Amino acid sequence: MEAMAVSRGLASAVRFDGVASSASSCSSSSSSSCVPALVSYSGLKRINAGVSKVVRELRVAPAGARGGVRGLRVEAAAVNGAPQSFDYDVVIIGAGVGGHGAALHAVEKGLKTAIVEGDVVGGTCVNRGCVPSKALLAVSGRMRELRDEHHLKALGIQVAAAEYDRQAVADHANNLATKIRGNLTNSMKAIGVDILTGVGSVVAPQVVKYGRIGFADKTITARDIIIATGSVPFVPPGIEVDGKTVFTSDHALKLEWIPEWIAIVGSGYIGLEFSDVYTALGSEVTFIEALDGLMPGFDPEIGKLAQRILINPRKIDYHVGVLAKKITPAKNGKPVQIELVDTKTKEVKETLEVDAALIATGRSPFTKGLGLEKVNVVTQRGFVPVDERMQVLDAEGNKVPNLFCIGDANGKMMLAHAASAQGISVIEQIAGRDNVLNHNSVPAACFTHPEISMVGLTEPQARALAEKEGFKVSVAKTSFKANTKALAENEGDGLAKMIYRPDTGEILGVHILGLHAADLIHEASNAIAMGNTIKDIKFAVHAHPTLSEVLDELFKSAHLEDHAVVSEKAAEPVAV
Numbered sequence: 001m002e003a004m005a006v007s008r009g010l011a012s013a014v015r016f017d018g019v020a021s022s023a024s025s026c027s028s029s030s031s032s033s034c035v036p037a038l039v040s041y042s043g044l045k046r047i048n049a050g051v052s053k054v055v056r057e058l059r060v061a062p063a064g065a066r067g068g069v070r071g072l073r074v075e076a077a078a079v080n081g082a083p084q085s086f087d088y089d090v091v092i093i094g095a096g097v098g099g100h101g102a103a104l105h106a107v108e109k110g111l112k113t114a115i116v117e118g119d120v121v122g123g124t125c126v127n128r129g130c131v132p133s134k135a136l137l138a139v140s141g142r143m144r145e146l147r148d149e150h151h152l153k154a155l156g157i158q159v160a161a162a163e164y165d166r167q168a169v170a171d172h173a174n175n176l177a178t179k180i181r182g183n184l185t186n187s188m189k190a191i192g193v194d195i196l197t198g199v200g201s202v203v204a205p206q207v208v209k210y211g212r213i214g215f216a217d218k219t220i221t222a223r224d225i226i227i228a229t230g231s232v233p234f235v236p237p238g239i240e241v242d243g244k245t246v247f248t249s250d251h252a253l254k255l256e257w258i259p260e261w262i263a264i265v266g267s268g269y270i271g272l273e274f275s276d277v278y279t280a281l282g283s284e285v286t287f288i289e290a291l292d293g294l295m296p297g298f299d300p301e302i303g304k305l306a307q308r309i310l311i312n313p314r315k316i317d318y319h320v321g322v323l324a325k326k327i328t329p330a331k332n333g334k335p336v337q338i339e340l341v342d343t344k345t346k347e348v349k350e351t352l353e354v355d356a357a358l359i360a361t362g363r364s365p366f367t368k369g370l371g372l373e374k375v376n377v378v379t380q381r382g383f384v385p386v387d388e389r390m391q392v393l394d395a396e397g398n399k400v401p402n403l404f405c406i407g408d409a410n411g412k413m414m415l416a417h418a419a420s421a422q423g424i425s426v427i428e429q430i431a432g433r434d435n436v437l438n439h440n441s442v443p444a445a446c447f448t449h450p451e452i453s454m455v456g457l458t459e460p461q462a463r464a465l466a467e468k469e470g471f472k473v474s475v476a477k478t479s480f481k482a483n484t485k486a487l488a489e490n491e492g493d494g495l496a497k498m499i500y501r502p503d504t505g506e507i508l509g510v511h512i513l514g515l516h517a518a519d520l521i522h523e524a525s526n527a528i529a530m531g532n533t534i535k536d537i538k539f540a541v542h543a544h545p546t547l548s549e550v551l552d553e554l555f556k557s558a559h560l561e562d563h564a565v566v567s568e569k570a571a572e573p574v575a576v
């Protein structure tokens with residue numbers, strides 16, 4: 001442990017006595033399931049048993065040194081004016097999903113933990129992101145199905161015309177956010193995380209100030225500080241947001257009205273998911289995309305298929321290769337005006353007039369006012385620079401001792417579960433176990449109907465890497481049309497695609513478009529995370545008839561060279 005402390009350049013020497021035993025006492029079955037990083041929305045009850053056990057332990061734990069709980073002793077040395085003893089082992093600035101995941105895991109590891117939140121617990125994901133958007137998408141899915149006469153007829157079903165109540169749909173999204181926010185808050189309170197209200201900033205190494213903006217008057221010290229302050233919508237210059245007719249996802253999620261015609265600027269995740277919602281609720285959509293094709297972030301083959309399934313049959317048109325240069329909200333009886341310019345030449349192409357415009361052009365890190373200059377850290381376009389262990393780097397590229405940054409604020413991967421996984425990885429390190437998150441194994445999903453999911457590299461990325469490193473790349477594909485369950489559901493549209501190395505059997509990337517793609521991707525992402533090769537998993541048995549057989553077929557259809565390896569773990573004999 002001490003070697004670890006030295007190698008990380010800690011200002012304090014920390015000894016862990018019995019932390020491992022306190023962690024393993026957390027739950028009878030598995031310590032990781034004792035306090036999950038991101039409380040599953042429906043599964044809070046399941047973890048309560050584990051949580052209350054930890055609470056009991058915390059209540060009887062001797063206070064020990066300030067900041068010490070459950071066998072943790074802090075022997076701090078004053079270095080560079082850093083405090084000699086600490087109020088907390090870990091202070092997290094920002095109670096979004098990243099901060100929440102880190103806080104739960106910190107307590108599981110026996111660390112005295114506080115989380116500072118300047119707004120409401122849950123951050124973007126719970127209040128203005130994943131959670132309310134998935135509530136709207138749930139309505140979108142049902143409306144689509146109930147209004148798809150052709151589909152229902154094929155199943156032998158007849159229904160009267162389906163209608164929706166806009167306010168009730170909006171309430172569903174808002175109520176869900178409130179419920180999940182409560183769950184997250186309770187899950188932290190229950191295990192003894194101190195939730196401190198106010199805007200936090202780093203005022204010196206291992207010192208955080210917090211309070212009302214401009215009046216931050218409370219100071220706390222922590223052996224380790226984690227910045228988890230997230231992001232806000234990025235609005236390009238020239239676009240005037242009034243929150244009524246020109247708005248970002250923050251406003252759109254409130255569903256205050258359904259425009260007849262809405263322009264969606266940007267065809268990334270947010271643009272695509274909202275196009276699914278708006279077209280299901282009756283709007284016509286016009287995409288404006290700066291790059292040469294729609295959905296430029298996806299594997300091109302999946303993007304093409306997505307265009308065939310999610311764009312062309314719907315009331316959606318698009319302008320690609322154009323920037324929304326200037327957008328003026330509707331006023332004085334005039335509609336929203338959008339000036340389009342050619343992305344390359346910057347020549348004005350045309351002006352669109354629409355009822356509303358949703359700006360979905362990416363997100364900016366929320367890192368202003370964090371006081372990072374006090375520890376010699378210079379942000380890059382607002383993002384906090386970190387190494388592969390999420391340790392913050394200073395202006396000279398050196399690690400800043402005891403300072404980490406996770407989630408959207410570091411810009412490595414702007415996804416809720418990535419933020420949470422980074423938080424867990426940091427806590428593992430703080431608790432004395434080295435840990436590097438393999439971002440290539442982190443899945444992503446777009447919750448359209450049908451869904452799109454992916455993990456690892458796209459085909460062009462894999463081919464570029466193969467050329468650089470000199471290995472061969474193969475591609476396997478399976479169709480949902482060959483899957484009994486998908487056909488039974490009359491949902492045969494879809495494709496799964498795997499990019500792999502035929503010489504080693506290594507999975508480089510998997511992309512799925514089809515029914516429940518967001519759930520199906522985990523077999524592939526877990527295989528990558530575990531370092532399993534295709535040989536390890538191609539004989540795994542899948543229940544019939546299930547959608548998971550789409551991936552079963554995919555793994556089986558890979559053509560491997562004779563010497564393709566089985567990973568060491570999988571080669572061990574298994575007792576049956």
Ligand SMILES: Cc1cc2nc3c(=O)[nH]c(=O)nc-3n(C[C@H](O)[C@H](O)[C@H](O)COP(=O)(O)OP(=O)(O)OC[C@H]3O[C@@H](n4cnc5c(N)ncnc54)[C@H](O)[C@@H]3O)c2cc1C
Nearest residue numbers: 094096098118123124125129130200230407408414415416
């Ligand atoms: C419309 C939309 C839909 C999305 N859907 C998905 C999805 O389906 N799946 C997915 O994986 N991701 C999704 N995302 C992305 C996801 O929401 C983010 O990646 C995730 O919220 C990042 O978590 P975070 O903890 O880094 O930051 P955030 O969730 O942004 O939380 C940061 C918190 O820090 C607080 N804070 C900031 N500065 C300070 C300060 N100085 N002091 C104290 N507190 C501070 C903020 O108030 C906030 O509560 C979506 C995003 C949007 C906008």
Ligand SMILES: NC(=O)c1ccc[n+]([C@@H]2O[C@H](COP(=O)([O-])OP(=O)(O)OC[C@H]3O[C@@H](n4cnc5c(N)ncnc54)[C@H](O)[C@@H]3O)[C@@H](O)[C@H]2O)c1
Nearest residue numbers: 266267268269270271289290323324360361362414445446
């Ligand atoms: N299901 C999910 O996991 C989910 C859902 C929503 C959001 N998110 C996260 O939120 C983040 C933000 O999403 P997003 O969709 O806003 O960003 P994005 O980066 O996914 O897409 C932004 C798109 O806007 C285009 N663009 C930028 N400026 C433009 C301009 N002036 N005119 C026209 N087009 C322009 C870009 O070329 C790009 O295609 C993403 O990083 C994503 O990870 C995830």
